[in-house]
Amino acid sequence: MKKVIYLFGCIVGFIVIAYIQGLYVKLGVSHTSDYFLSKSYIILSVVALILILVSGIYLNLTKFSIVKLYPVVMLIFGVAYMYVFPAMSAPDEIAHFISAYKISNKMLGKQATVKDGHVIIRAQDLWIEDVDGEYTFDKSKSEEEKVLIPEEGSHGKIISSKLEETSYKVFYGEGNIRGADNYISFGGKDYEKAQSLHAPVNTIPSVYFLPATGITVARIMGLNSVYLVLFGRIANLILFILFGTLGIYFLPKFKEFIFLVSLLPTTIELAASYSYDAVMISSMIFFVSYVFYLAHEKKEFGIKDLVIVSLIAGLVLPCKMVYFPMLLLLFCIPMYKFKFRGKVDGKIKKENITFFLASAVVVLLTWVFAMYLVNRSTVVGYSTSTASSLEWAGEESYTIGYLLHNKLKAVKLFYNTLLLQFEYYHKTMFGAYLGHADDVVGIPYIGFLVLNIGMIFSVFGEAKEKQLLVKERVLTGISIFFVIFLVLLSMLIAWTPISSEFIEGVSGRYFIPVLLPLLMICRNNKIVIKDETKRNIIFLFILINAISLLKIFSTVCIRL
Secondary structure, eight states, X not given: OHHHHHHHHHHHHHHHHHHHHHHHHHHHHHHHOOTHHHHHHHHHHHHHHHHHHHHHHHHHHOOOOHHHHHHHHHHHHHHHHHHHSOTTOSTTHHHHHHHHHHHHHHHTTOOOBOTTSOBEEEGGGGGGTOTTOOOOBOHHHHHHHTSBOBOTTOOOOOXXXXXXXXXXXXXXXXXXXXXXXXXXXXXXXXXXXXXXXXXOOOSOXXXXXXXXXXXXXXXXXXXXXXXXXXXXXXXXXXXXXXXXXHHHHHOSSOTHHHHHHHTSHHHHHHHTSSOTHHHHHHHHHHHHHHHHHHHHTOSOBOHHHHHHHHHHHHHTGGGSGGGGGGGGGGGGSOGGGBOSSSOOOSSOOHHHHHHHHHHHHHHHHHHHHHHHHHHHHHHHHHXXXXXXXXTXXXXXXXXXXXXXXXXXXXXXXXXXXXXXXXXXXXXXHHTSSXXXXXXXXXXXXXXXXXXXXXXXXXXXOOTTSXXXXXXXXXXXHHHHHHHHHHHHHHHHHHTOBTTOSSXXXXXXXXXXXXXXXHHHHHOBSSSOXXXXXXXXXXXXXXXXXXHHHHHHHHXXXXXX
């Protein structure tokens, strides 16, 4: 009976909040006459209410596994976030979108770039990065390349670069009209292809394969820009859900951690965008889960397992080299399980050692080879550069050589960063600032507190539960430490001007891939938390996300 009253109270509270936020939407609509936003808000509220009701019944009144609920919740929230955060509103999404577009060109057998390396897109999609039509074009280059090419120095506003009511109006209200023409007329000629001014990300192409596939399908079907953007985003979301579901399936214990990490508003926003962070977060969730599955449940480590681990090492980790230390977790797998053929008897033999060493070499070489192909110029630049200029800051950046000769300054930089930026990392990880780190667009402060309290309580369990072994905690802790260190070091070299007293350019989203293993090593039995409470925590995370979506949508509607 208490559970029913608790669920009923949450539903009533949500309805009251939805009504209040709806008043803000009406206020915005009264100024703009964009009445479709009122209808959208009602649909969003009803879908959120149904999700709260269903997940509340499932989590509080049944005993089914959360692995069955996870893909449903993530898909609904992903699509909802996709609507509330329209095209190019996620951090650096335009660069990820163009990167996926480049691969889509190759999938279709079309010319991917112009001579200088900029990506070719459909002319009808150019408005996404030039929403106000401010580009001026180079007639001679356009005629030479047979591609509409913006002049050097052209600047256009990216849609949703600042999330406001106009973003909804243009993308949802006018998007079908803007993307309807298959060509742009210029200089007496009609161009079906145009050049994007935004450079693609120099990283391993595999992380863009799914969103590129979505773009390709939309292009084959002849769909306009709105659907092209949505198809690519949905493909990325599906990949995230697949990795997350597999992670919950394989992780021997602490499965609720995956649900909680996935339900962080920052995580869902990234999962519902073109960002490769969606692939990094979900693949690391799967990798960590699979490693501990091999360490605790699977009887042997065979060829199939080596292939799976090598694929992660070769197709995902080179995307961001700073996550390479996560491979240390493989040493959590007992050596006696490494068996090429035959049965495992629990004793370490010569053949176990041989296969273990061979597996380590294969995984390492797979990563090294992929890194050489994709990031060799970047690594060489970091390690050999004596001076580097930051165009955005108009001054030099830090270099490895400078840091080695000024060790005390290097230590001070890291110390100042943790002292001054920890709050920012915390907020950008949990969703206080969403979009392009917009301090207006984010979850309510009370929701931020609930997420933090829920995450803290989730690390406690019942006394009967087995925790990670000491060796596993140590290896996991070391890998997390080096990931954090490399994240800070990479941005110190790549983004921090030499006049700065702390490391710039780091966001809390960079640390989400190590949040699952961090929670696992923090897990303990000092305070007894029952499984029922864990389910309530998951439900609270769902409720906070639903409320946050309504709050963000209504805030954007009055942001004129």
